[in-house]
Amino acid sequence: MQQFLNVTLTGLAQGAVYSAIALALVLIWRSTRIVNFAQGAMAMFTTYIALSLIEAGQSYWVGLLVALVSGLVLGALVERVVVRPVEGGPELNAVIVTLGLFVGFQALAAILFGSTFVSFPAPFDLRGFTVGGVNIAFTPNSIFVIAAVVVVMLALVALFRFTNLGLQMRASAFSQEVSRLLGVRVGAMLTLGWALAAVVGSLAGVLIAGGNLVSPNYMDAVVVFGFVAAVLGGLESPGGAVVGGLTIGLLLSYVSGYLGSELVALAALVILVAVLLVRPQGLFSHAAARRV
Protein backbone atom coordinates (compact mmCIF):
# COMPACT_ATOMS: atom_id res chain seq x y z
CA MET A 1 0.00 0.00 0.00
CA GLN A 2 2.78 2.37 0.93
CA GLN A 3 4.57 1.43 -2.27
CA PHE A 4 1.40 2.17 -4.26
CA LEU A 5 1.01 5.57 -2.59
CA ASN A 6 4.65 6.41 -3.25
CA VAL A 7 4.49 5.42 -6.88
CA THR A 8 1.20 7.26 -7.45
CA LEU A 9 2.37 10.52 -5.89
CA THR A 10 5.67 10.44 -7.76
CA GLY A 11 3.75 9.73 -10.94
CA LEU A 12 1.50 12.75 -10.42
CA ALA A 13 4.45 15.10 -9.98
CA GLN A 14 6.17 13.68 -13.07
CA GLY A 15 2.88 13.77 -14.92
CA ALA A 16 2.46 17.48 -14.17
CA VAL A 17 5.71 18.15 -16.00
CA TYR A 18 4.73 15.92 -18.93
CA SER A 19 1.44 17.82 -19.06
CA ALA A 20 3.33 21.08 -19.40
CA ILE A 21 5.47 19.73 -22.24
CA ALA A 22 2.42 18.22 -23.92
CA LEU A 23 0.61 21.54 -23.57
CA ALA A 24 3.52 23.36 -25.21
CA LEU A 25 3.42 20.93 -28.14
CA VAL A 26 -0.37 21.27 -28.44
CA LEU A 27 -0.27 25.08 -28.40
CA ILE A 28 2.08 25.06 -31.38
CA TRP A 29 0.35 22.23 -33.21
CA ARG A 30 -3.05 23.91 -32.95
CA SER A 31 -1.91 27.22 -34.33
CA THR A 32 0.69 26.22 -36.91
CA ARG A 33 0.22 22.46 -37.57
CA ILE A 34 3.85 21.94 -36.69
CA VAL A 35 5.18 19.45 -34.13
CA ASN A 36 8.01 21.32 -32.49
CA PHE A 37 10.71 18.67 -32.09
CA ALA A 38 12.94 21.38 -30.60
CA GLN A 39 10.56 21.99 -27.67
CA GLY A 40 12.73 20.01 -25.25
CA ALA A 41 15.98 21.46 -26.54
CA MET A 42 14.66 25.02 -26.16
CA ALA A 43 13.56 24.22 -22.60
CA MET A 44 16.97 22.71 -21.90
CA PHE A 45 18.64 25.86 -23.16
CA THR A 46 16.62 28.22 -20.96
CA THR A 47 17.17 25.89 -18.00
CA TYR A 48 20.92 26.30 -18.53
CA ILE A 49 20.44 30.06 -18.55
CA ALA A 50 18.72 29.75 -15.15
CA LEU A 51 21.49 27.49 -13.90
CA SER A 52 24.18 29.97 -14.96
CA LEU A 53 22.45 32.71 -12.96
CA ILE A 54 22.02 30.48 -9.91
CA GLU A 55 25.66 29.43 -10.07
CA ALA A 56 26.59 33.13 -10.30
CA GLY A 57 24.91 33.66 -6.93
CA GLN A 58 21.37 34.63 -7.88
CA SER A 59 18.44 32.98 -6.13
CA TYR A 60 16.49 30.08 -7.61
CA TRP A 61 13.53 32.39 -8.17
CA VAL A 62 15.52 34.86 -10.23
CA GLY A 63 16.78 31.93 -12.25
CA LEU A 64 13.24 30.61 -12.81
CA LEU A 65 11.91 34.02 -13.78
CA VAL A 66 14.74 34.64 -16.25
CA ALA A 67 14.26 31.16 -17.70
CA LEU A 68 10.58 31.89 -18.34
CA VAL A 69 11.26 35.31 -19.84
CA SER A 70 14.05 33.95 -22.04
CA GLY A 71 11.66 31.17 -23.09
CA LEU A 72 9.17 33.85 -24.18
CA VAL A 73 11.81 35.68 -26.20
CA LEU A 74 13.35 32.51 -27.61
CA GLY A 75 9.97 31.13 -28.69
CA ALA A 76 9.06 34.38 -30.43
CA LEU A 77 12.46 34.63 -32.13
CA VAL A 78 12.41 31.02 -33.30
CA GLU A 79 8.95 31.48 -34.82
CA ARG A 80 9.72 34.77 -36.51
CA VAL A 81 13.16 33.99 -37.82
CA VAL A 82 13.34 30.25 -38.44
CA VAL A 83 9.84 28.81 -38.58
CA ARG A 84 7.93 31.60 -40.38
CA PRO A 85 9.55 30.86 -43.76
CA VAL A 86 8.36 27.22 -43.69
CA GLU A 87 4.89 27.85 -42.26
CA GLY A 88 2.15 26.77 -44.65
CA GLY A 89 4.68 24.96 -46.83
CA PRO A 90 5.17 21.21 -47.14
CA GLU A 91 5.02 19.62 -43.69
CA LEU A 92 8.36 17.90 -44.08
CA ASN A 93 10.10 21.30 -44.26
CA ALA A 94 8.84 22.24 -40.81
CA VAL A 95 9.86 18.83 -39.45
CA ILE A 96 13.39 19.25 -40.77
CA VAL A 97 13.63 22.81 -39.45
CA THR A 98 12.54 21.88 -35.92
CA LEU A 99 14.82 18.82 -35.94
CA GLY A 100 17.63 21.11 -37.03
CA LEU A 101 16.84 23.46 -34.16
CA PHE A 102 16.87 20.48 -31.79
CA VAL A 103 20.39 19.47 -32.89
CA GLY A 104 21.54 23.09 -33.01
CA PHE A 105 20.40 24.00 -29.49
CA GLN A 106 21.98 20.87 -28.02
CA ALA A 107 25.27 21.59 -29.75
CA LEU A 108 25.18 25.23 -28.72
CA ALA A 109 24.45 24.30 -25.11
CA ALA A 110 27.35 21.83 -25.09
CA ILE A 111 29.66 24.57 -26.41
CA LEU A 112 28.44 27.28 -24.02
CA PHE A 113 27.68 25.29 -20.87
CA GLY A 114 29.66 22.05 -21.29
CA SER A 115 28.35 18.58 -21.95
CA THR A 116 28.95 17.02 -18.54
CA PHE A 117 26.22 16.38 -15.98
CA VAL A 118 25.80 19.22 -13.49
CA SER A 119 23.37 19.34 -10.61
CA PHE A 120 20.45 21.78 -10.59
CA PRO A 121 19.16 22.99 -7.22
CA ALA A 122 15.61 22.50 -6.01
CA PRO A 123 13.76 25.36 -4.32
CA PHE A 124 12.16 23.14 -1.67
CA ASP A 125 13.08 20.18 0.45
CA LEU A 126 13.69 16.95 -1.44
CA ARG A 127 13.10 14.74 1.60
CA GLY A 128 9.71 13.08 1.60
CA PHE A 129 6.91 13.91 4.00
CA THR A 130 6.48 11.64 6.97
CA VAL A 131 3.01 10.16 7.27
CA GLY A 132 2.28 8.14 10.42
CA GLY A 133 5.98 7.67 11.10
CA VAL A 134 6.67 6.43 7.58
CA ASN A 135 8.65 8.41 5.05
CA ILE A 136 6.91 8.69 1.68
CA ALA A 137 8.33 9.70 -1.69
CA PHE A 138 6.17 12.83 -1.95
CA THR A 139 8.30 15.89 -1.20
CA PRO A 140 7.63 19.58 -0.63
CA ASN A 141 9.32 20.09 -3.98
CA SER A 142 6.75 17.80 -5.64
CA ILE A 143 4.01 20.04 -4.30
CA PHE A 144 5.80 23.05 -5.76
CA VAL A 145 6.10 21.31 -9.14
CA ILE A 146 2.42 20.44 -9.28
CA ALA A 147 1.34 23.88 -8.02
CA ALA A 148 3.53 25.71 -10.52
CA VAL A 149 2.10 23.72 -13.44
CA VAL A 150 -1.46 24.23 -12.19
CA VAL A 151 -0.96 27.99 -11.84
CA VAL A 152 0.45 28.32 -15.35
CA MET A 153 -2.33 26.22 -16.81
CA LEU A 154 -5.03 28.26 -15.07
CA ALA A 155 -3.39 31.41 -16.38
CA LEU A 156 -3.46 29.99 -19.91
CA VAL A 157 -7.10 28.95 -19.55
CA ALA A 158 -7.94 32.48 -18.40
CA LEU A 159 -6.04 33.97 -21.33
CA PHE A 160 -7.75 31.78 -23.92
CA ARG A 161 -11.24 31.80 -22.44
CA PHE A 162 -11.68 35.28 -21.07
CA THR A 163 -9.58 37.70 -23.05
CA ASN A 164 -9.93 39.24 -26.41
CA LEU A 165 -6.34 38.31 -27.24
CA GLY A 166 -7.03 34.67 -26.39
CA LEU A 167 -10.13 34.75 -28.60
CA GLN A 168 -8.06 36.03 -31.50
CA MET A 169 -5.45 33.33 -30.93
CA ARG A 170 -8.16 30.66 -30.98
CA ALA A 171 -9.71 32.16 -34.10
CA SER A 172 -6.31 32.17 -35.83
CA ALA A 173 -5.86 28.52 -34.92
CA PHE A 174 -9.17 27.61 -36.55
CA SER A 175 -8.78 29.60 -39.75
CA GLN A 176 -5.94 31.95 -40.54
CA GLU A 177 -7.57 33.18 -43.75
CA VAL A 178 -10.88 34.18 -42.17
CA SER A 179 -9.15 35.67 -39.13
CA ARG A 180 -7.04 37.85 -41.38
CA LEU A 181 -10.15 39.12 -43.16
CA LEU A 182 -11.63 40.11 -39.83
CA GLY A 183 -8.57 42.16 -39.01
CA VAL A 184 -6.85 39.74 -36.64
CA ARG A 185 -3.08 40.08 -36.82
CA VAL A 186 -2.54 36.39 -37.46
CA GLY A 187 1.25 36.64 -37.73
CA ALA A 188 1.46 38.22 -34.30
CA MET A 189 -0.84 35.54 -32.90
CA LEU A 190 1.42 32.78 -34.24
CA THR A 191 4.47 34.43 -32.73
CA LEU A 192 2.69 34.81 -29.42
CA GLY A 193 1.57 31.16 -29.55
CA TRP A 194 5.15 29.98 -29.99
CA ALA A 195 6.33 32.33 -27.27
CA LEU A 196 3.72 31.09 -24.77
CA ALA A 197 4.51 27.48 -25.68
CA ALA A 198 8.18 28.11 -25.04
CA VAL A 199 7.37 29.65 -21.64
CA VAL A 200 5.41 26.54 -20.66
CA GLY A 201 8.24 24.36 -22.00
CA SER A 202 10.82 26.36 -20.05
CA LEU A 203 8.81 25.94 -16.88
CA ALA A 204 8.75 22.17 -17.45
CA GLY A 205 12.50 22.19 -18.09
CA VAL A 206 13.33 24.01 -14.86
CA LEU A 207 10.85 21.97 -12.80
CA ILE A 208 12.11 18.59 -13.94
CA ALA A 209 15.71 19.75 -13.47
CA GLY A 210 15.13 20.67 -9.81
CA GLY A 211 17.14 18.31 -7.61
CA ASN A 212 18.41 16.42 -10.66
CA LEU A 213 21.39 16.42 -12.96
CA VAL A 214 21.20 18.33 -16.21
CA SER A 215 23.14 17.88 -19.43
CA PRO A 216 22.41 19.11 -22.96
CA ASN A 217 20.25 16.04 -23.62
CA TYR A 218 18.49 15.68 -20.26
CA MET A 219 15.16 16.75 -21.80
CA ASP A 220 15.17 14.15 -24.58
CA ALA A 221 13.28 11.48 -22.64
CA VAL A 222 10.95 14.07 -21.07
CA VAL A 223 9.92 15.49 -24.40
CA VAL A 224 9.24 11.99 -25.77
CA PHE A 225 6.95 11.34 -22.79
CA GLY A 226 5.34 14.75 -23.30
CA PHE A 227 4.77 13.91 -26.96
CA VAL A 228 3.14 10.60 -26.06
CA ALA A 229 0.93 12.53 -23.62
CA ALA A 230 -0.02 15.04 -26.33
CA VAL A 231 -0.92 12.25 -28.78
CA LEU A 232 -2.92 10.49 -26.08
CA GLY A 233 -4.83 13.71 -25.53
CA GLY A 234 -5.43 14.15 -29.24
CA LEU A 235 -2.82 16.85 -30.13
CA GLU A 236 -5.66 19.35 -30.64
CA SER A 237 -6.88 19.65 -27.11
CA PRO A 238 -5.12 21.54 -24.28
CA GLY A 239 -7.32 19.76 -21.75
CA GLY A 240 -6.41 16.47 -23.37
CA ALA A 241 -2.72 17.33 -23.06
CA VAL A 242 -3.08 17.85 -19.32
CA VAL A 243 -5.02 14.64 -18.75
CA GLY A 244 -2.66 12.81 -21.11
CA GLY A 245 0.36 14.10 -19.20
CA LEU A 246 -0.99 12.98 -15.82
CA THR A 247 -2.00 9.59 -17.28
CA ILE A 248 1.44 9.02 -18.79
CA GLY A 249 3.10 10.15 -15.55
CA LEU A 250 1.09 7.66 -13.53
CA LEU A 251 1.48 4.77 -15.99
CA LEU A 252 5.22 5.24 -16.32
CA SER A 253 5.57 5.54 -12.57
CA TYR A 254 3.74 2.23 -12.09
CA VAL A 255 5.95 0.61 -14.73
CA SER A 256 9.04 2.00 -13.01
CA GLY A 257 7.85 1.02 -9.53
CA TYR A 258 6.52 -2.46 -10.22
CA LEU A 259 8.27 -3.69 -13.36
CA GLY A 260 11.62 -1.91 -13.35
CA SER A 261 12.84 1.54 -14.37
CA GLU A 262 14.66 0.18 -17.45
CA LEU A 263 11.26 -0.49 -19.02
CA VAL A 264 9.99 3.12 -18.79
CA ALA A 265 11.06 4.30 -22.25
CA LEU A 266 9.83 1.06 -23.79
CA ALA A 267 6.48 1.44 -22.01
CA ALA A 268 6.10 4.99 -23.32
CA LEU A 269 6.62 3.81 -26.89
CA VAL A 270 4.21 0.90 -26.36
CA ILE A 271 1.57 3.39 -25.19
CA LEU A 272 2.27 5.60 -28.22
CA VAL A 273 1.90 2.69 -30.65
CA ALA A 274 -1.21 1.46 -28.85
CA VAL A 275 -2.88 4.89 -29.03
CA LEU A 276 -2.04 5.28 -32.71
CA LEU A 277 -3.39 1.80 -33.48
CA VAL A 278 -6.55 1.88 -31.39
CA ARG A 279 -7.56 5.52 -31.24
CA PRO A 280 -5.35 7.61 -33.53
CA GLN A 281 -7.45 10.72 -32.97
CA GLY A 282 -6.56 10.59 -29.26
CA LEU A 283 -8.89 10.52 -26.32
CA PHE A 284 -10.11 14.10 -26.53
CA SER A 285 -10.09 15.10 -30.17
CA HIS A 286 -13.19 15.19 -32.32
CA ALA A 287 -11.21 15.14 -35.52
CA ALA A 288 -12.03 12.07 -37.57
CA ALA A 289 -8.79 12.09 -39.48
CA ARG A 290 -5.47 13.71 -38.86
CA ARG A 291 -3.03 14.97 -41.40
CA VAL A 292 0.33 13.28 -40.91
Place this chain on the structure above:
Amino acid sequence: MELRPVTVPLGKATDATTDDQAAVFGVAGVSVRFGGLVALDDVSFSVGPGQVRGVIGPNGAGKTTLFNVCCGFVRPDTGTVLRHGRPVRGLRPHRLAGMGIARTLQGVGLFAGLTVLENVMVGAERHARAGFASTLFALSRSDRDERALRERAERALAELGVESYAARLPGSLPYPVQKRVSLARALAGAPDLLLLDEPASGLGADEMAELGELIRSLTARMSVVLVEHHMDLVMSVCDRITVLDFGRVVADGTPDEVRDDPAVIDAYLGEEATHS
Protein backbone atom coordinates in the same frame (compact mmCIF):
# COMPACT_ATOMS: atom_id res chain seq x y z
CA MET B 1 -38.08 35.07 -65.50
CA GLU B 2 -40.08 37.73 -63.75
CA LEU B 3 -38.15 40.69 -62.49
CA ARG B 4 -39.69 42.85 -59.79
CA PRO B 5 -37.47 45.68 -58.77
CA VAL B 6 -38.37 47.31 -55.48
CA THR B 7 -38.73 51.01 -56.03
CA VAL B 8 -36.07 52.78 -54.07
CA PRO B 9 -35.21 56.50 -53.96
CA LEU B 10 -32.52 56.56 -56.59
CA GLY B 11 -32.16 60.23 -57.31
CA LYS B 12 -29.65 61.30 -54.70
CA ALA B 13 -27.70 58.08 -54.73
CA THR B 14 -27.37 58.10 -58.50
CA ASP B 15 -25.89 61.56 -58.40
CA ALA B 16 -23.31 60.32 -55.94
CA THR B 17 -21.92 57.70 -58.31
CA THR B 18 -21.29 60.21 -61.01
CA ASP B 19 -19.08 62.13 -58.63
CA ASP B 20 -16.04 60.00 -57.81
CA GLN B 21 -15.01 62.27 -54.98
CA ALA B 22 -18.14 61.34 -53.06
CA ALA B 23 -17.76 57.63 -53.79
CA VAL B 24 -17.02 55.50 -50.77
CA PHE B 25 -15.30 52.81 -52.77
CA GLY B 26 -14.58 51.82 -56.32
CA VAL B 27 -12.13 50.45 -58.84
CA ALA B 28 -10.79 52.33 -61.83
CA GLY B 29 -9.43 50.82 -65.03
CA VAL B 30 -8.72 47.45 -63.47
CA SER B 31 -7.27 44.72 -65.68
CA VAL B 32 -6.21 41.27 -64.51
CA ARG B 33 -4.54 38.64 -66.64
CA PHE B 34 -3.91 35.07 -65.58
CA GLY B 35 -1.24 33.94 -68.02
CA GLY B 36 -2.79 34.51 -71.45
CA LEU B 37 -6.34 34.69 -70.09
CA VAL B 38 -7.80 38.16 -69.64
CA ALA B 39 -9.98 37.85 -66.51
CA LEU B 40 -10.79 41.55 -66.24
CA ASP B 41 -10.36 44.18 -68.91
CA ASP B 42 -10.48 47.85 -67.94
CA VAL B 43 -13.21 47.50 -65.35
CA SER B 44 -14.40 50.51 -63.35
CA PHE B 45 -17.24 51.02 -60.91
CA SER B 46 -17.90 53.01 -57.78
CA VAL B 47 -20.36 52.97 -54.95
CA GLY B 48 -21.64 56.05 -53.17
CA PRO B 49 -22.61 56.46 -49.53
CA GLY B 50 -25.60 54.31 -48.63
CA GLN B 51 -25.72 52.80 -52.09
CA VAL B 52 -25.96 49.16 -53.11
CA ARG B 53 -23.83 48.32 -56.13
CA GLY B 54 -24.55 45.01 -57.80
CA VAL B 55 -22.06 43.11 -59.92
CA ILE B 56 -23.60 40.45 -62.14
CA GLY B 57 -22.58 38.42 -65.12
CA PRO B 58 -22.61 34.86 -66.40
CA ASN B 59 -20.28 32.25 -64.94
CA GLY B 60 -16.70 33.00 -65.88
CA ALA B 61 -17.43 36.67 -66.55
CA GLY B 62 -14.91 37.76 -63.91
CA LYS B 63 -17.21 38.46 -60.95
CA THR B 64 -15.12 36.54 -58.45
CA THR B 65 -11.89 38.00 -59.77
CA LEU B 66 -13.32 41.50 -59.43
CA PHE B 67 -14.43 40.70 -55.90
CA ASN B 68 -10.95 39.41 -55.09
CA VAL B 69 -9.43 42.61 -56.44
CA CYS B 70 -11.75 44.62 -54.18
CA CYS B 71 -10.61 42.75 -51.10
CA GLY B 72 -6.94 42.52 -51.97
CA PHE B 73 -6.63 38.82 -52.75
CA VAL B 74 -5.77 39.58 -56.35
CA ARG B 75 -3.54 42.47 -57.31
CA PRO B 76 -4.62 44.04 -60.59
CA ASP B 77 -2.06 44.27 -63.42
CA THR B 78 -3.27 47.78 -64.15
CA GLY B 79 -5.79 50.06 -62.48
CA THR B 80 -6.43 50.95 -58.88
CA VAL B 81 -8.80 50.35 -56.02
CA LEU B 82 -10.22 53.63 -54.75
CA ARG B 83 -11.32 54.37 -51.21
CA HIS B 84 -13.01 57.74 -50.74
CA GLY B 85 -11.64 58.71 -54.13
CA ARG B 86 -8.03 58.00 -53.22
CA PRO B 87 -6.02 55.08 -54.60
CA VAL B 88 -5.31 52.31 -52.07
CA ARG B 89 -1.77 51.02 -52.36
CA GLY B 90 -0.84 47.50 -51.32
CA LEU B 91 -4.38 46.44 -50.42
CA ARG B 92 -4.23 43.15 -48.53
CA PRO B 93 -7.10 41.14 -47.00
CA HIS B 94 -5.94 41.75 -43.43
CA ARG B 95 -6.08 45.51 -43.97
CA LEU B 96 -9.74 45.53 -44.98
CA ALA B 97 -11.14 45.50 -41.46
CA GLY B 98 -8.95 48.41 -40.42
CA MET B 99 -10.24 50.39 -43.41
CA GLY B 100 -13.84 49.91 -42.30
CA ILE B 101 -14.55 47.29 -44.96
CA ALA B 102 -16.22 44.01 -44.08
CA ARG B 103 -16.76 41.10 -46.39
CA THR B 104 -18.56 37.80 -46.24
CA LEU B 105 -17.22 34.63 -47.74
CA GLN B 106 -18.84 32.36 -50.27
CA GLY B 107 -20.24 29.66 -48.03
CA VAL B 108 -20.12 30.87 -44.46
CA GLY B 109 -16.53 30.52 -43.17
CA LEU B 110 -17.39 30.47 -39.48
CA PHE B 111 -14.85 29.22 -36.94
CA ALA B 112 -16.02 25.69 -36.22
CA GLY B 113 -14.61 25.51 -32.70
CA LEU B 114 -15.80 28.90 -31.45
CA THR B 115 -19.33 29.59 -30.24
CA VAL B 116 -21.61 31.79 -32.33
CA LEU B 117 -21.04 34.68 -29.94
CA GLU B 118 -17.26 34.23 -30.02
CA ASN B 119 -17.34 34.10 -33.81
CA VAL B 120 -19.05 37.47 -33.92
CA MET B 121 -16.74 38.87 -31.24
CA VAL B 122 -13.76 38.20 -33.49
CA GLY B 123 -15.52 40.29 -36.13
CA ALA B 124 -16.16 43.09 -33.65
CA GLU B 125 -12.46 43.22 -32.88
CA ARG B 126 -11.75 46.33 -34.96
CA HIS B 127 -13.30 48.45 -32.21
CA ALA B 128 -11.57 46.93 -29.25
CA ARG B 129 -7.89 46.60 -29.67
CA ALA B 130 -6.04 46.02 -26.44
CA GLY B 131 -2.28 45.83 -26.82
CA PHE B 132 -0.49 42.60 -26.04
CA ALA B 133 1.01 43.99 -22.86
CA SER B 134 -2.22 45.22 -21.30
CA THR B 135 -3.97 41.95 -22.06
CA LEU B 136 -1.13 39.82 -20.75
CA PHE B 137 -1.08 41.73 -17.51
CA ALA B 138 -4.87 41.78 -17.38
CA LEU B 139 -5.16 45.51 -16.95
CA SER B 140 -8.61 46.94 -16.60
CA ARG B 141 -8.64 48.42 -20.08
CA SER B 142 -8.62 44.94 -21.51
CA ASP B 143 -11.57 43.97 -19.31
CA ARG B 144 -13.53 46.92 -20.62
CA ASP B 145 -12.61 46.01 -24.19
CA GLU B 146 -13.78 42.49 -23.61
CA ARG B 147 -17.13 43.63 -22.28
CA ALA B 148 -17.64 46.19 -25.05
CA LEU B 149 -16.81 43.53 -27.60
CA ARG B 150 -19.29 41.10 -26.12
CA GLU B 151 -22.05 43.71 -26.08
CA ARG B 152 -21.34 44.73 -29.65
CA ALA B 153 -21.44 41.10 -30.76
CA GLU B 154 -24.69 40.49 -28.89
CA ARG B 155 -26.26 43.51 -30.57
CA ALA B 156 -25.20 42.29 -34.02
CA LEU B 157 -26.68 38.84 -33.33
CA ALA B 158 -29.91 40.37 -32.07
CA GLU B 159 -30.16 42.59 -35.13
CA LEU B 160 -30.11 39.51 -37.34
CA GLY B 161 -32.51 37.64 -35.07
CA VAL B 162 -30.11 34.86 -34.16
CA GLU B 163 -29.22 35.87 -30.58
CA SER B 164 -30.79 32.69 -29.22
CA TYR B 165 -27.98 30.66 -30.81
CA ALA B 166 -25.20 32.65 -29.10
CA ALA B 167 -23.82 29.80 -27.03
CA ARG B 168 -24.01 27.14 -29.76
CA LEU B 169 -21.26 25.92 -32.06
CA PRO B 170 -21.95 26.92 -35.69
CA GLY B 171 -21.60 23.39 -37.12
CA SER B 172 -24.81 22.26 -35.41
CA LEU B 173 -26.99 25.06 -36.84
CA PRO B 174 -29.15 25.13 -40.00
CA TYR B 175 -27.46 26.70 -43.00
CA PRO B 176 -29.60 29.88 -43.17
CA VAL B 177 -28.82 30.54 -39.50
CA GLN B 178 -25.12 30.11 -40.16
CA LYS B 179 -25.44 32.61 -42.99
CA ARG B 180 -27.02 35.11 -40.64
CA VAL B 181 -24.31 34.59 -38.07
CA SER B 182 -21.69 35.13 -40.72
CA LEU B 183 -23.43 38.36 -41.73
CA ALA B 184 -23.68 39.42 -38.09
CA ARG B 185 -19.94 38.89 -37.79
CA ALA B 186 -19.33 41.12 -40.81
CA LEU B 187 -21.58 43.83 -39.34
CA ALA B 188 -20.17 43.66 -35.82
CA GLY B 189 -17.11 45.63 -36.83
CA ALA B 190 -19.38 48.55 -37.81
CA PRO B 191 -18.00 48.84 -41.36
CA ASP B 192 -19.08 51.61 -43.70
CA LEU B 193 -18.68 49.28 -46.66
CA LEU B 194 -19.85 45.70 -46.92
CA LEU B 195 -18.64 43.38 -49.68
CA LEU B 196 -21.03 40.47 -50.21
CA ASP B 197 -19.90 37.48 -52.25
CA GLU B 198 -22.86 35.40 -53.47
CA PRO B 199 -24.83 35.89 -50.24
CA ALA B 200 -27.93 34.18 -51.64
CA SER B 201 -26.29 30.88 -52.50
CA GLY B 202 -28.01 28.01 -50.73
CA LEU B 203 -30.97 30.11 -49.58
CA GLY B 204 -34.62 29.41 -50.33
CA ALA B 205 -36.95 32.00 -51.90
CA ASP B 206 -38.30 33.27 -48.57
CA GLU B 207 -34.86 33.58 -47.06
CA MET B 208 -33.68 35.41 -50.15
CA ALA B 209 -36.49 37.93 -49.80
CA GLU B 210 -35.53 38.49 -46.16
CA LEU B 211 -31.92 38.90 -47.22
CA GLY B 212 -32.98 41.54 -49.73
CA GLU B 213 -34.87 43.50 -47.06
CA LEU B 214 -31.93 43.19 -44.72
CA ILE B 215 -29.48 44.53 -47.29
CA ARG B 216 -31.78 47.50 -47.97
CA SER B 217 -32.01 48.19 -44.25
CA LEU B 218 -28.22 48.31 -44.00
CA THR B 219 -27.96 51.23 -46.39
CA ALA B 220 -28.76 53.63 -43.57
CA ARG B 221 -25.34 52.83 -42.17
CA MET B 222 -23.16 51.57 -44.99
CA SER B 223 -22.62 51.03 -48.68
CA VAL B 224 -22.83 47.55 -50.12
CA VAL B 225 -21.14 45.83 -53.05
CA LEU B 226 -23.13 42.76 -53.97
CA VAL B 227 -21.63 40.13 -56.26
CA GLU B 228 -24.44 37.74 -57.05
CA HIS B 229 -25.96 35.72 -59.85
CA HIS B 230 -29.53 35.62 -58.51
CA MET B 231 -31.16 38.20 -60.76
CA ASP B 232 -34.23 38.69 -58.57
CA LEU B 233 -32.13 39.68 -55.60
CA VAL B 234 -29.80 41.94 -57.55
CA MET B 235 -32.60 43.71 -59.40
CA SER B 236 -34.61 44.29 -56.25
CA VAL B 237 -31.92 45.61 -53.91
CA CYS B 238 -29.31 47.36 -56.05
CA ASP B 239 -29.20 51.07 -56.85
CA ARG B 240 -26.66 50.59 -59.61
CA ILE B 241 -25.59 47.45 -61.41
CA THR B 242 -22.39 46.58 -63.23
CA VAL B 243 -22.78 43.81 -65.78
CA LEU B 244 -19.66 41.85 -66.68
CA ASP B 245 -19.17 39.56 -69.62
CA PHE B 246 -15.82 38.01 -70.58
CA GLY B 247 -14.11 40.36 -68.13
CA ARG B 248 -15.51 43.55 -69.64
CA VAL B 249 -18.19 45.90 -68.39
CA VAL B 250 -21.02 45.55 -70.90
CA ALA B 251 -23.49 47.71 -68.99
CA ASP B 252 -23.61 50.00 -65.98
CA GLY B 253 -26.77 51.62 -64.72
CA THR B 254 -29.93 51.35 -62.68
CA PRO B 255 -31.80 48.04 -62.66
CA ASP B 256 -34.27 49.42 -65.20
CA GLU B 257 -31.57 50.63 -67.57
CA VAL B 258 -29.64 47.41 -67.27
CA ARG B 259 -32.65 45.20 -67.82
CA ASP B 260 -33.48 46.88 -71.11
CA ASP B 261 -29.90 46.96 -72.38
CA PRO B 262 -29.60 44.68 -75.44
CA ALA B 263 -25.99 43.86 -74.58
CA VAL B 264 -27.08 42.59 -71.18
CA ILE B 265 -29.93 40.54 -72.57
CA ASP B 266 -27.44 39.10 -74.99
CA ALA B 267 -24.78 38.32 -72.46
CA TYR B 268 -26.75 37.29 -69.46
CA LEU B 269 -30.48 37.48 -69.39
CA GLY B 270 -30.81 35.65 -72.67
CA GLU B 271 -28.60 32.90 -71.46
CA GLU B 272 -30.37 32.79 -68.14
CA ALA B 273 -33.76 32.66 -69.79
CA THR B 274 -32.87 29.77 -72.04
CA HIS B 275 -31.43 27.88 -69.10
CA SER B 276 -34.38 28.38 -66.80
